[in-house]
Amino acid sequence: MKILFSIVLLLSIINANQIAKQIKFEGLTQISEKIALEKLNINKNEPYTLEAINNSIKTFYEFNYFTDIQAYDENNTLIIKFTEKPFIVNIEIEGYKTRDDDIKVLLLAINLKKGSMYTKEKLNSAKLALKEELKKEGYVNSVVEIEINQINSQSVAIKLIVNKGEEIIIQKINYIGAKELDAEQFEENTANKEMDIISWWYGNNEGVMEFSQLEYDHHRIKDIYFQNGFLDAKVDSAFSRIDYSTNKSDIDFFIKEGVQYKNNNITIYTDEKIVPVEELLEGMSETKGKVFNITKLRRDVEYLKTKIANKGYAFVEVSYDIRKDKKSKTVDIIFNIIPNELVYINDVIISGNSRTLDRVVRRNVYLAPKDLFNLTDFKDSQSALKRTGFFSSAKLVKKRVSKTLMNLAVIVEEAPTGNLIFGGGYGSYDGFMINASVNDKNIFGSGLNLGLSLEHSGKNDTATVSIKNPSINDSIYNGSISIYKKQNSIEDSTDTINGDETTGTKGLSIGMGRSLSRHIRIGTTYALEEETIDYDLSDNLDKKYTTSSITPYISFNNTDDYYNARKGMSIGSSLKYAGVGGDAKYLQSSTYLKYFHGFQDKIDYDLIFRFKTSLKVLWDRGEIPNGTTFYLGGVSSVRGYKSYAFQPEDDEEPFKKIFVNTAELSFPLMPKANIRWSLFYDYGMIGEDNFDDLKKSGYGLSIDWYSPVGPLKFIFANAINPDTDDKVSGFEFSLGSTF
Secondary structure: OOOOOOOOOOOOOOOOOEEOOEEEEEOOOOOOHHHHHHHHOOOOOOEEOHHHHHHHHHHHHOOOOEEEEEEEEEOOEEEEEEEEOOEEEEEEEEOOOOOHHHHHHHHHHOOOOOOOEOOHHHHHHHHHHHHHHHHHOOEEOOEEEEEEEEEEOOEEEEEEEEEOOEEOEEEEEEEEOOOOOOHHHHHOOOOOOOOOOOOOOOOOOOOEOOHHHHHHHHHHHHHHHHHOOOOOOEEOOOEEEEEOOOOEEEEEEEEEOOOOOEEEEEEEEOOOOOOOHHHHHHOOOOOOOOEOOHHHHHHHHHHHHHHHHOOOOOOOEEEEEEEEEOOOOEEEEEEEEEOOOOOEEEEEEEEOOOOOOHHHHHOOOOOOOOOEOOHHHHHHHHHHHHHOOOEEEEEEEEEEOOOOEEEEEEEEEEOOOEEEEEEEEEEOOOEEEEEEEEEEEEEOOOOEEEEEEEEEEOOEEEEEEEEEEOOHHHOOEEEEEEEEEEEEEEOOOOOOOOOOEEEEEEEEEEEEEEEOOOOEEEEEEEEEEEEEEEEOOOHHHOEEEEEEEEEEEEEEEOOOOOOOOOEEEEEEEEEEEEEEEEOOEEEEEEEEEEEEEEOHHHHOOOOEEEEEEEEEEEEEEEEOOOOOOOOEOOOOOOOOEOOOOEOOOOOOOOOOEEEEEEEEEEEEEEHHHOEEEEEEEEEEEEEOOOHHHEEEEEEEEEEEEEEOOEEEEEEEEEEOOOOOOOOEOOEEEEEOOOO
């Protein structure tokens, strides 16, 4: 590249014996004066020549920061005046990417940012990088145009105008040489897939080529072979044949499978004083006689690390060697465990909790200063912090202090735990609704949950005040107290004698419990309720019940998050005994299970499978109040039907048995905004004496937004084979409920 420069000699002509008593730089901001003096290579009070000035200015131009450099002498002061290239003050992208976060990532990828110096070379490089980014997403022959707006001599604004090229569609993928494994096994793991016949149908492949992933797909195929014992398998890089006239392509993978190996001997070298080898072998995934699987081997490495690290060896190293015997088609697997030193916790350093008290964070961390390190405690602490619902993220980081000491850094990011809600709407069952609530499950950062809610609709009026303490004085004990008043109106046009029914309930409940372990809790709740049933046409049939009950319970929860769990389960069971005084006498058992499994690690996509089931049974011990029954239909049971769509008539026995199941697949929709969407299937049974007196099911789609005011769900549901008189509902919403 040709370098243009000009030297203007003003006021005097620099001669061969000129001496600079002073050296001064003007207009210089990109390099320091110290560096400039070094590059100038001229010293004060020493003679310099025109050639020395020329050489110095050439050196300055090599920085590529300047459009012009002037040198002149003024009263024996050598002045070097720089005119720097302008800065980029604004960048726009038109025709590609619209979200701010996506644009930030893109600008980082093409090495272009506001505040940087503008050069033609930088812009050309960014243009080429942008075209590469487009190609990675499958757009070939894209055109990128650049508009430069010169704001002033020191600043420019840049606009990148993108005309995306056509996507390349994969018509056929050939796995040449594959005999033992088939294409379906490969397509589950490769990024590039053939276009399906009905490509637009949900779940089918559109066949768009992902250039950025093409270079990794042969590694993924090879890993599938390793998972199935083909340790000699070789897979060449993808060979793509693109027809640019039709924008279609075929892809070839050339494969040599080799033989399939089975496990022979599995040997572990370790210090048996820490954990005996026999104990380690009991939990191994790889076993003798089974087909070798690289995934199981990796799992075993983590398993061995955990077993040793749980004994305090935080920086344990586990290596392995695979010895193949081609004649017998077997492998010997040898693990070598180097425990290194025992490591103790030096300090637990908490950061990011601008609101939550340190002690509230610390009580959910199962490692403390002077404790011997334990990897399971380390992982469980992270999950426990997320389960509180106080933090949007929680991360534990090991920071080594010495060979035997480490600091544990607990880094949390506060989540909005309090909300003030005032709103209204129209419900499919209740008609117009108005609600107001104040709730904070971490009031003043103390971990206390305080709630006040009021709700009014055409059918219901509810007022509740509650307070919960999940850890009284940071102990293993928890407590709660709740005061509530409810009124429910049921219209019955068929009852011309008694008329409509209004049920009023006011009550008080007090609970106390304790933790048996970090995942298991037991406790008891006492409740005193007064229920009044009024008939608008028959005062003689008005009823009043007093219910005094005690409900012992047990629960287990090892999920990894409060709002959006990706692994673990939550199980609970309770038995309500009504008859500790009062009029009502009955038993009610309730059991539930929730299970979560994320697929991020396996398929590199944030897909979550969620399942829950609940079983409730009511036994009559002398008197069951009219309002004590089970209901089917609505957001909390079978979607696709209206809330309380299936309930006993006035002259019928209450429903005493109910069994409800829900299965969901949850997908990310707008991750930055915490919005997901889910496909669901609900199935429920309800009856008086049998579970299956009435069976209903529904399916649909749910939009789940974990908003600043709590979880918000928009549900689009369909009832499956409803009867003609069933009360169905195609749309419902809920606020505050989690899965």
